[in-house]
Each structure stands twice: as C-alpha cells, then as structure tokens.
Amino acid sequence: MTRTIDDILAAASVIPVMEAAQAEDGGPLAEALLEGGVRVAELTLRTPAALDALAAMKRAAPGLIVGMGTVLTVDDAERALARGADFLVSPGLTPALLEFAARSGAPFLPGVATASEVMRALEAGVSRLKFFPAEPAGGAAYLKALYGPIPAAVFCPTGGIGPEQAADYLALPNVACVGGSWIAPAKAIEARDWAAIAANARRAAALKAR
Ligand SMILES: O=C(O)C(=O)C[C@H](O)[C@H](O)COP(=O)(O)O
Numbered sequence: 531m532t533r534t535i536d537d538i539l540a541a542a543s544v545i546p547v548m549e550a551a552q553a554e555d556g557g558p559l560a561e562a563l564l565e566g567g568v569r570v571a572e573l574t575l576r577t578p579a580a581l582d583a584l585a586a587m588k589r590a591a592p593g594l595i596v597g598m599g600t601v602l603t604v605d606d607a608e609r610a611l612a613r614g615a616d617f618l619v620s621p622g623l624t625p626a627l628l629e630f631a632a633r634s635g636a637p638f639l640p641g642v643a644t645a646s647e648v649m650r651a652l653e654a655g656v657s658r659l660k661f662f663p664a665e666p667a668g669g670a671a672y673l674k675a676l677y678g679p680i681p682a683a684v685f686c687p688t689g690g691i692g693p694e695q696a697a698d699y700l701a702l703p704n705v706a707c708v709g710g711s712w713i714a715p716a717k718a719i720e721a722r723d724w725a726a727i728a729a730n731a732r733r734a735a736a737l738k739a740r
Contacts, residue, residue: 556586566731663689
C-alpha cells in the first residue's frame, strides 16, 4: 500500500528534525525516537553523512517513518529516495520538485511562507505544506489568519518552534503536526545522549493535534 503525505502527517503530532554529523549515530538515534513513541522523523540533508545516516536509521528501525529534509533539488530527492527515505521535505517549493513528486509518487512536503505560495501549491494539487520558517514568518497567529481565506491548506509548521510554542500551533484547525529540532538537538546527538533524546521524544509524542 502506498503511503501518502497525508498518512504520514496523520501518524505524527511532532516531527523531530535532525542533523547527523556521523552516519553511525543514525541507528541509535532512530531507536531512541521509536522508544519514546515518535513514529515520524526528518533528517536534514545538511551534512556529508546525512544519506548514510538515513540509511542507518532505516536499517535499525524499519518501523520509523523517516523523511529527508533540506531537499533543494531533484538530484537531492533522487539520492534520498535511493537510500530509503519514506518522504521528502523541502524548505521551499519549486516547479521542478513539484513535477518530480508528481511523477515519482514520492510523498512530498514542500515549504511555503506566504498566501501566494500556498495558492501556487494548491493549483499544483498539493495541499499538505511545511510552513517555514514558522516563527520568523509570523508564527501561529499567521497560520490562523491564513485559515480564513485558504482553509484547504494543511500545515506542518517548522522553524524556531520549541515545546512552549508547539501547543499553540497544534490547536489550530489547519495544523496537522509541528516540526522542530528540540527533540534531538545536534548537541545531544553529538554527545550520544540517547536517553535524553528518548525522554524528549516521549514528551513530544504526548503532544496531540486537535
Ligand atoms: O533544513 C530544512 O529543510 C529545514 O527546513 C530546516 C528545519 O526545519 C529547521 O532546521 C528546524 O530547526 P529548528 O528551527 O531548530 O526547530
């Protein structure tokens, strides 16, 4: 059965967004997230080790749905899928990536930050969107304002969100989940503090969308 981006967002209330400097950290990181009850995570394509780390996550915890973030080009998307990414996340939305997602059928969460970008996505048949960078772009109040004229768009806000802001977003009718680096910060991964990451994951998994 093909998993859609809607299925993936429905499986998550909080999506940990991570950066891995060492590929071998992927396995224990994925296990810590699953242990904490997190079902969906995003690993950013920001380090040379990212693709290997993603493959390690999928090997160690096949039940964890792992997306590749920071997908900027079709080449990034192809490389991520080849290493086992379950979905693709981009900070923005380009015609080339939209076309690739439509052609490949890969679940894709493109980023938007304005009403015009949301409308462009809807014209392309895409209604599940990352709101990025959420806090600098206007926060929960901004998304609440977009809901009036454009109720069809559903967001996963990410960028500058911590546990204090998450509940405000999750209470909105147009928010499916939120993303953030606070569950598995780069420092905790570097320190291999899997117990702290599992504890953060447990608290995050307890947050629920409306
Ligand atoms: O690389 C990407 O594709 C991104 O979209 C960036 C991430 O969403 C942010 O790095 C989240 O990090 P925080 O703001 O610390 O929660």
